[in-house]
Amino acid sequence: MQNRIQEMRKAMRVTQNELADAVNVSRQTIISLENGRYNASLMLAHKIARYFGVAIEELFLFDEED
């Protein structure tokens, strides 16, 4: 599953630390999400989407194969 976290974070000029603090995870988790090495839980996906003010499906791009 791909995501647009890095793109949105940079567009909003938010650091990884700030995003991590806002959604209560470690910075390493944000790095792993951005690199696509880790898929967020529904709860975390919801928190991040709410932080950026977008819908989950705008932030996380579901592949049909997934």
Add this chain to the structure above:
Amino acid sequence: MRNLFCPTCRAKNNEEYRAVLKKRQVRFYLFILTGLATEGLALLLDLCAWRSFTDYQWGYLLGLGVGLILGGVVGVIRIRRRMADEEMLKECRLRETDERELEIGSLALRAAARFLLAALYVLLVVAGVFEKEELMRVCFGLIALFLFSYVVSRKYYGSKI
């Protein structure tokens, strides 16, 4: 042994995490008390020269007690240090509650369980080849206990989730 011995913590902020740590501190005080009780028992058995209580057995009990006391004291000190420093408290909270950390912990636990089972199986075979009946029974018992506890845990969590 991150996230191995601690139950999953759901603290959302430092205040909630501090409350969790305060409760967890009690467990370490229990360690110290159990250690002291073990030391007391060892001394009592030594004084009473209970049957043929050997030096090895006495030392074993004493060592067990000292280990528990030291473990408890270190645990209490670590928790107090965490609670005194907001930055450290936050770092530790994230380490315990972060979903990626929990996922890593559960994957590591699964790998360790597989490794343990494989090691026990190898030991069982070696014990069989060298006709070490006691070791064979211990290995077989541990494998059976592991699998039994897995089945029971699955049933328990299956009914919960």
